[in-house]
Amino acid sequence: MNVNQSTIQIRTATANDLGAVTMLDGKITGLDKPDYWRDLIRRFGGRKQDRYFLIAETGTDLLGFIMGEVRAWEFGSPPCGWIFAVNVEPDQRLGGVGTALFDALCKRFRDGGVTTVRTMLARDDTLIMSFFRSQGMMAGPYIELEAAL
Amino acid sequence: MKLQMASRLALFAILELAGDQERQRSAGEIADAYGVSLNHLAKVLRDLSRAGLVEAVRGVGGGYRFSGNSKRTTLLDVILLFENVDGHAKEGTNGVKASATEAALSLILKEIDDTVRATLQSITIDTAVKLTHRLSAPKK
Secondary structure (H helix, E strand, C coil): CCCCHHHCEEEECCHHHHHHHHHHHHHHHCCCCHHHHHHHHHHHCCCCCCEEEEEEEECCEEEEEEEEEEECCHHHCCCEEEEEEEEECHHHCCCCHHHHHHHHHHHHHHHCCCCCEEECCCCCCHHHHHHHHHCCCCCCCCCCCCCCC | CCCCHHHHHHHHHHHHHHHCCCCCECHHHHHHHHCCCHHHHHHHHHHHHHCCCEEEECCCCCEEEECCCCCCCEHHHHHCCCCCCCCHHHCCCCCCCCCHHHHHHHHHHHHHHHHHHHHHHHCEHHHHHHHHHHHHCCCC
């Protein structure tokens, strides 16, 4: 059941969100990673400028979250916004939660002075790639390369 | 990447019809809009109809309308009705024993195939329609 989009609230994550964030991620990935999310909420939950960990909720129910940061000069790139993670409660997908989170993060990036948003994802992660493409994102000028060591 | 004509016609038709789902359009209107063969388009529309992506509406003002789920159907879903997109990596030398060179070339072509497939599989009809609208909007 989708929520009314006008009731979606976006705010910065706090330590109190750890349980709900860990649970949502676990529901999607099948992995329980509380230490990982505790560290990210600590580092991205508003302690440092240009780092964002945003929560979407209605009332007290967590609907999803998104995380990103403005980074500069990696791979020769001028400052741009990077999205590292986005997760939406499976029952709430296609209801505008992801779009609300994406828009809120992009607004913070724009307010921070950058004009490009970027992300990287697994080629076979069709669901999340479709989401980013639905937001108007397309392949950029970089290609990821790797090798077995 | 070059799509076969049937795939291109199918995508033209689907994007045209999905762009305005309230409106029905005849095969002739779509063929005229894109300057393509009506006979070929009509055959493609029959295939799309069999796949449940378009529906023929009979009677005055009849034509075709999009009947799929534009947020679930991807460009790859449409193209696979008409052609295989994973062809390159499988190209061999017909009877010659596979060599390291052939294996290397196959690996490189597979990388291209994988990228093509991932791109087409991640773009829904809804996203492609939005892109079409964005490109057709007057520049500010």
